[in-house]
Amino acid sequence: MPSVETDSALQSRFLEILGPIRDAVSRFHLVSLQRPLEVCENLAAKTPLIDVAVLGQFKAGKSSFLNHFIGRTLLPVGVIPVTTVITRISHGPGEGAVVTHFDGIREKISLERLEEYTSEAKNPNNDKNVAVVDIELPTLEEYAGLRLVDTPGLGSVFKYHMETSENWLPEVGAALLAISADRPLSEHDLALIRELLRYTPRIVLLLTKADLLLQAQQDEVVRFFQETLKRELNREFPIYLFSNRTDTELFQHRIETEIFRPLARNRDAEFGRILQYKIQSLARNCRSYLDIALQTSLRADEDRQALRDRILGEKANITEINEELMIMTRETCRHTRVNIDQYLNRFKKPLREKLTAALKGDMVAWEGNLWRLSRRFEEWLREVLAEELDGISQREHRHFYGTLLRAQSALDRYLKSFRAVLEGNIERILGVRMAGADWSVEVEEPSRPDIQIGQIFQFHFDLLWFLIPMALFRGVFERHFVDQIPHQVEVNFSRLSNSWEERINRAIEDMRKQASRYIREEIDTIEGVLSRTEGQTKTIQDLMDTINRGMEAVS
Ligand SMILES: Nc1nc2c(ncn2[C@@H]2O[C@H](COP(=O)(O)OP(=O)(O)O)[C@@H](O)[C@H]2O)c(=O)[nH]1
Numbered sequence: 001m002p003s004v005e006t007d008s009a010l011q012s013r014f015l016e017i018l019g020p021i022r023d024a025v026s027r028f029h030l031v032s033l034q035r036p037l038e039v040c041e042n043l044a045a046k047t048p049l050i051d052v053a054v055l056g057q058f059k060a061g062k063s064s065f066l067n068h069f070i071g072r073t074l075l076p077v078g079v080i081p082v083t084t085v086i087t088r089i090s091h092g093p094g095e096g097a098v099v100t101h102f103d104g105i106r107e108k109i110s111l112e113r114l115e116e117y118t119s120e121a122k123n124p125n126n127d128k129n130v131a132v133v134d135i136e137l138p139t140l141e142e143y144a145g146l147r148l149v150d151t152p153g154l155g156s157v158f159k160y161h162m163e164t165s166e167n168w169l170p171e172v173g174a175a176l177l178a179i180s181a182d183r184p185l186s187e188h189d190l191a192l193i194r195e196l197l198r199y200t201p202r203i204v205l206l207l208t209k210a211d212l213l214l215q216a217q218q219d220e221v222v223r224f225f226q227e228t229l230k231r232e233l234n235r236e237f238p239i240y241l242f243s244n245r246t247d248t249e250l251f252q253h254r255i256e257t258e259i260f261r262p263l264a265r266n267r268d269a270e271f272g273r274i275l276q277y278k279i280q281s282l283a284r285n286c287r288s289y290l291d292i293a294l295q296t297s298l299r300a301d302e303d304r305q306a307l308r309d310r311i312l313g314e315k316a317n318i319t320e321i322n323e324e325l326m327i328m329t330r331e332t333c334r335h336t337r338v339n340i341d342q343y344l345n346r347f348k349k350p351l352r353e354k355l356t357a358a359l360k361g362d363m364v365a366w367e368g369n370l371w372r373l374s375r376r377f378e379e380w381l382r383e384v385l386a387e388e389l390d391g392i393s394q395r396e397h398r399h400f401y402g403t404l405l406r407a408q409s410a411l412d413r414y415l416k417s418f419r420a421v422l423e424g425n426i427e428r429i430l431g432v433r434m435a436g437a438d439w440s441v442e443v444e445e446p447s448r449p450d451i452q453i454g455q456i457f458q459f460h461f462d463l464l465w466f467l468i469p470m471a472l473f474r475g476v477f478e479r480h481f482v483d484q485i486p487h488q489v490e491v492n493f494s495r496l497s498n499s500w501e502e503r504i505n506r507a508i509e510d511m512r513k514q515a516s517r518y519i520r521e522e523i524d525t526i527e528g529v530l531s532r533t534e535g536q537t538k539t540i541q542d543l544m545d546t547i548n549r550g551m552e553a554v555s
Pocket residue numbers: 057058059060061062063064065076077078079080081082083208209210211212242243244245
């Protein structure tokens with residue numbers, strides 16, 4: 001049992017080191033450290049719950065895993081990306097949930113209403129502006145002190161409403177990175193692990209959907225993951241298998257006894273360890289900026305503007321950078337529609353034929369006058385078309401992502417080269433190596449559009465239905481209905497590509513803003529360091545000394 005005294009002694013040492021870091025961040029305007037600093041300060045001031053976050057790509061099985069873990073289906077699961085908001089689950093006396101909106105307004109709701117806020121179907125594009133949903137369950141007593149966090153797709157965690165909550169990732173306590181066992185480890189999983197390593201020592205890989213592999217394959221995949229991680233990151237991570245289809249209890253038992261229970265039982269010590277890790281990582285980053293500050297301060301006689309230009313280069317004009325990014329993405333966006341249309345073309349003829357055959361079969365049974373017949377036809381077409389197009393959308397949407405992926409890799413390359421130039425210059429001119437931040441642009445998978453079938457009959461001949469002898473004309477109208485099909489198929493395919501185009505281009509736009517923000521923050525940080533250093537050698541040295549002493553005290 002850690003005594004209260006040791007806890008508070010540790011806490012005061014944490015606060016002690018955060019003081020000079022706060023000082024450095026505001027004095028030298030270290031924008032990129034602001035958010036991590038804020039998180040550390042919050043965590044050091046009180047000891048809230050340990051956030052155990054389940055992260056990973058869309059459809060990796062994160063929500064399914066958590067549902068199983070809590071023994072209830074509270075989180076939305078689906079073949080399309082469904083979780084749009086961060087949902088946190090913890091132990092509490094009463095069953096219920098609190099929805100926090102971006103404007104700070106909080107709303108208590110019953111668990112039955114959860115879906116209205118957390119599912120993409122009922123809260124598309126997070127139109128309800130939900131920042132976070134907190135669920136309280138009396139059944140989680142064993143894990144009191146932990147808070148399970150279900151996150152939207154990987155991308156959304158990074159860019160998750162940047163404007164408001166900036167970046168949620170620094171808050172991670174322990175991380176379970178879910179990766180579908182039937183997929184190889186992706187560049188983005190690696191990027192996420194690198195990013196996570198800035199904030200927590202507690203990272204576990206969760207290989208989900210183990211049922212998709214045979215026993216022998218499972219072992220092989222685990223070995224492959226271990227080797228890749230060792231090679232790429234020079235570290236080892238615990239790896240656990242999971243499936244909600246086969247051997248679920250077995251998998252779950254291991255995860256519970258080896259991860260969750262030890263975490264919950266040693267909560268206080270774990271909390272301290274995680275916070276210490278966060279603070280050390282923050283301090284290291286802060287020191288490397290102070291290093292730059294010190295070097296520039298020592299060159300007080302050199303013209304600062306010239307130094308700035310040499311380090312940031314002409315690349316550092318944020319207006320120009322934004323223009324470049326804009327041109328890059330605008331070009332890509334223009335091709336989105338063409339791509340989708342081209343791909344969808346192949347489905348049109350088979351669909352026309354299928355609908356025509358189906359209509360001829362179904363129509364025979366329809367009865368009534370022309371008015372009823374027309375309504376019946378509209379209903380039929382709406383239903384059948386919606387189902388067919390929805391199916392195509394669901395099965396094929398990945399093929400629409402060409403431009404999305406192209407934009408992502410272009411922005412990624414742009415960021416990396418910007419960063420490389422900057423780091424190279426700093427090392428060459430000041431002889432300082434920067435603690436590398438790992439930048440990468442994350443793509444948020446667009447949600448699937450709803451299929452809506454517009455007005456089918458645009459003419460008014462059916463108004464005279466009571467004058468038309470059906471026995472005579474039924475054949476004419478049936479032919480007329482059949483003739484509608486090609487046009488309706490055309491119009492609705494076009495509508496479908498249109499809504500996918502909109503979504504994909506919006507996602508590209510989001511990525512562009514993300515890239516722009518990374519660069520702007522870094523330029524601001526470096527500029528802050530460069531412009532505020534004159535005659536500050538003593539102050540900087542003192543700050544570095546204090547931070548160094550603080551780091552020793554908390555290690
Ligand atoms: N075969 C298999 N499919 C799974 C498993 N877990 C989840 N899925 C499916 O994977 C899809 C995505 O699951 P979901 O939990 O929503 O993933 P999330 O986006 O990471 O939260 C759904 O269609 C699930 O039915 C599993 O253990 N085995």
